[in-house]
Amino acid sequence: MSGAESCHGTLYGVGVGPGDPELVTLKAVRILRGATVVAFFAKRGRVGNARTIAAPYLSNGVQELRLEYPFTTEVPVSEPRYADTMGPFYDDCAERVAGHLTAGRDVAVLCEGDPFLYGSFMYLHDRLAGHFASEVVPGVPGMGGCWAQAEAPIAQGDDVLTILPGTLTEDELARRLAATDAAVIMKVGRNLPRIRAALTRAGLLERALLVERGTMPDGRSEPLATRAGDHAAPYFSIVLIPGRRGAR
Numbered sequence: 567m568s569g570a571e572s573c574h575g576t577l578y579g580v581g582v583g584p585g586d587p588e589l590v591t592l593k594a595v596r597i598l599r600g601a602t603v604v605a606f607f608a609k610r611g612r613v614g615n616a617r618t619i620a621a622p623y624l625s626n627g628v629q630e631l632r633l634e635y636p637f638t639t640e641v642p643v644s645e646p647r648y649a650d651t652m653g654p655f656y657d658d659c660a661e662r663v664a665g666h667l668t669a670g671r672d673v674a675v676l677c678e679g680d681p682f683l684y685g686s687f688m689y690l691h692d693r694l695a696g697h698f699a700s701e702v703v704p705g706v707p708g709m710g711g712c713w714a715q716a717e718a719p720i721a722q723g724d725d726v727l728t729i730l731p732g733t734l735t736e737d738e739l740a741r742r743l744a745a746t747d748a749a750v751i752m753k754v755g756r757n758l759p760r761i762r763a764a765l766t767r768a769g770l771l772e773r774a775l776l777v778e779r780g781t782m783p784d785g786r787s788e789p790l791a792t793r794a795g796d797h798a799a800p801y802f803s804i805v806l807i808p809g810r811r812g813a814r
Contacts, residue, residue, distance in 0.1 A: 575602065575672040577663065577698050579681035579691060581705020582619045585782035585802070589706045590623060597703060598623045601674035603666045605631035607659075607686045609638050615802070616676035631666070631673070633659045633686075638801075643733055656686075660693035667698045679708040684731075684752060709750045712780035712804045716787040721748045725809035732757035732805070739764035748809025756798040761805055762790060775806045 578597050583589035598604065598620055608614030614632070636651050666673050681687040681702050691700065709729070713720045721727045728746035730739060732753045743749055743764060751761055754776075765771040774790040779802045790805060 573670050574698050575667040575670050577667060577690070577694055577700040578672065578674040579677055579685075579687040579700070579702040580620075580674045581677050581680045581685075581703055581707075582616050583706040584679055584708040584711030584780050585615070585619060585785070586711070587619055587622050589711065589781060590619065591703065591705065594703050594705065595623045597674055597701075598676075599625050600672070601625075601628065602671040603629045603631055603673045604676060605633060605659075605663055605673055606676040607633045607635060610634055614676075616678045619678070620676050629666075629671075631662060633662070656689040656693065660690050663690060664694060664697070667694070677705065679711075680705045683707050708780060708802070709752070709804055709806075712777035712787070713806055713808075715780045715785055716775050716777050716806060718775055718787075718806055718808045719810040720750070720806065720808050722810035727809065732761050736760045736764045736767075740767040743768035743770055743807070746809075749805075749807040751805040751807075754799045754803040754805055755801055758799045758803075758805075759796045762796065765790070765805075765807070770807050773807050775808070776803060777806060778803045780804065 578601065580594045580597055582594060604624060606614050606617045608617065636655055663673050663675070675687050675690060677685045677687045679685065694700065725747040727748045727750070728742060729750045729752065730742055732751050739761060754761060762771065765774050771791050775787055776790045776793055776799060777785070777787040778800050779785040
């Protein structure tokens with residue numbers, strides 16, 4: 567690193583876990599308390615879940631950098647407008663963060679769950695890690711919080727665990743579900759009816775659990791087969807298909 571670059575701040579991607587502030591790691595707390603700038607993504611008009619989780623650990627007077635999504639689930643990833651809008655959005659976010667790093671300020675970017683598991687931080691990392699010192703602090707992933715809350719052992723022995731986004735087509739979901747021992751389906755929300763149909767086709771509906779807001783104060787879990795209605799699930803929802811069947 568050159569002398570000029572050594573004066574730059576460090577970019578931190580800080581996983582703050584699935585929702586319970588007590589699941590934030592000691593390392594994450596240390597970095598958050600020492601950071602000059604704390605950045606976080608949030609939906610328009612919302613505080614931001616990662617910011618809410620991290621609140622007990624932020625120092626008084628820390629500079630906050632809010633990165634507000636132009637949209638979240640309203641536009642499917644498959645639509646051209648998604649890439650046309652989100653690419654420039656992440657470019658702009660990276661430029662704003664880079665301004666602080668260039669000025670010598672460390673920036674801690676808050677990430678729900680783990681930064682490299684479906685996290686927005688990875689798009690800043692793609693754009694900035696080659697130009698500034700960076701460090702990623704792993705966090706308890708949302709799925710880990712969900713299977714702990716549901717007390718559902720997810721995989722055992724030689725079980726194959728598959729992680730699927732609920733945005734896949736029903737055919738693709740059914741095909742992949744039929745070929746695995748255990749599964750986690752993320753990005754549930756309004757995709758729940760299609761997920762339920764795919765699970766039914768794969769013969770797995772009776773094993774499926776829906777966990778909403780895992781580890782949060784209002785978190786709950788229930789068998790998906792007995793859930794009343796076919797309406798959308800809350801944003802923070804995960805479907806679990808445990809593979810561990812029978813104690814050893």
